[in-house]
Amino acid sequence: MSARWTTPADVAAKVRRRWDDGSLLTALARDEPFPGFDVPLRGPKAAELGSELAAAQDWVAQLERGAYDGRRYHLEYGTIGGQHIGRSRIPTRARLTEYDQAWALLGVGRSVAAYRRILELTAAEPAVRAWVEAQPLRALDAAEDWPRLLAAYRWLSDHRGSRRYLRQITARGVDTKFVERHRPLLARLLGTSQTAPGFLADLGLRARPDLVRLRFDPAALGLPKQLSEATVRVAELAELPADVRTAMIIENEITFLSVPVPAGxxxxWGKGFEVDRAGRMPWLAESKINYWGDLDTHGFAILNQLRAWLPQTRSFLMDRETLLAHRDRWVTEDSPTNARLDRLTAVEAQLYTDLVEDRLGPSVRLEQERLDWAWVQQRLPIS
Known part of the structure; x- marks a missing residue:
């Protein structure tokens, strides 16, 4: 059989395009008439019947078997040939006139049944139903979860602005992990941001409080002298009437515990890109700020981010001398950044460029905790 001749698979491919873009299911959900498909069939020419008669007969038989007695498509016939070879009747068009034919041709009966169940479940929620109609394949991706999705949707809708924590959800069969797993879909249904913080903020629910861990001279924060370390809510720490002369912001936890607290x-503990939490302390605005992070591209990106809050920040132990002195302790940075960093000093920017462009080696990284401690002690800011 010629590769140019239309097969049942070719007919199905024409219909599948309307399944893959969701429009067939959308039409079904909106109770619209079946759009219909009229597929012209490429078959043997009259001149080919003599030399490829057996192949042409097989082609006709294949199309007729594929029609499955009209349950998948109807065939229309025409005649070709003439007085020299006789006239032959062959299929010329395949037509689909009802939804059930499309489902049978594509083998999607179970999916359609599941979609009908979703439509029934969402009938009482107009906004959800409209989304299910417009996004049928996405709705099917969560087919087994729709009873719980609706329970979560209703609870979240009913508790907008309640200032509750998500952990307090009481929807049947729903817990916080379920909501987090389906947050992108729930966000679309509820009209909120899909990010974790934005989702909660848009719903008027409480987020887990931001915390910052610090060691301190008690006098600088107006705290009892018996205290030397605390983990505090960022919003509450920002309200302290602090008088901090200098701050060291450190990337690594053990290094954070090891360096001395400056007087006053x-x-x-910066914890990577969580340095924003330190930056939100208004009483640091006029303080001397020293930052020490990993010597890699992301370390400089974090420094750049911190300076957006505290432009007076100075880096230490993030210099070329320190990097080259510890060559035997280098490791490889997994996913270096090449972002444009506009808040680095000229010296920092040059070293950052060298790291980005692999001038010192491929994806060079010197982790903070790998530095020789004697080297560190000699170069710590003393105030």
Whole structure:
């Protein structure tokens, strides 16, 4: 059989395009008439019947079997040939006139049945039903979860602005992990941001409080002298009437615990890009700020981010001398960044460029905790 001749698979491919873009199911959900498909069939020419008669007969038989007695498509016939070879009747068009034919041709009966169940479940929620109609394949991706999705949707809708924690959800069969797993879909249904913080904020629910861990000179924060370390809510710490002369912001936890607390100052555990939490302390605006992070591209990106809050920040132990002195302790940075960093000093920017462009080696990284401690002690800011 010629590869140019239309097969049942070719007919199905024409219909599948309307399944893959969701429009067939959308039409079904909106009770619209079946759109219909009229597929012209490419078959043997009259001149080919003599030399490829057996192949042409097989082609006709294949199309007729594929029609499955009209349950998948109807065939229309025409005649070809003439006085020299005789006239032959062959299929010329395949037509689909009802939804059930499309489902049978594509083998999607179970999916259609599941979609009908979703439509029934969402009938009482107009906004959800409209989304299910417009996004049928996405709705099917969560077919087994729709009873719980609706329970979560209703609870979240009813508790907008309640200032509750998500952990307090009481919807039947729903817990916080379920909501987090389906947050992108629930966000579309509820009209909120899909990000975790934005989702909660848009719903008027409470987020887990931001915390910052710090060691301190108690006098600088007006705290009892018996205290030397605390983990505090960022919003509450920002309200303290603090008088901090200097702050050290440190990337690594053990290094954070190891460096001395400056007199009249604090040491803050930066925890990577969570340095924003330190930056939100208004009483640091006029303080001397020293930052020490990993010597890699992301370390400089974090420094750049911190300076958006505290432009007076100075880096230490993030210099070329320190990097080259510890060559035997380098590791490989997994996913280096090449972002544009506009808040680095000229010296920092040059080293960052060298790291980005692999001038010192492929994806060079010197982790903070790998530095020789004697080297560190000699170069710590003393105030």
């Amino acid at each position: 100052g604090v040491v803050i």
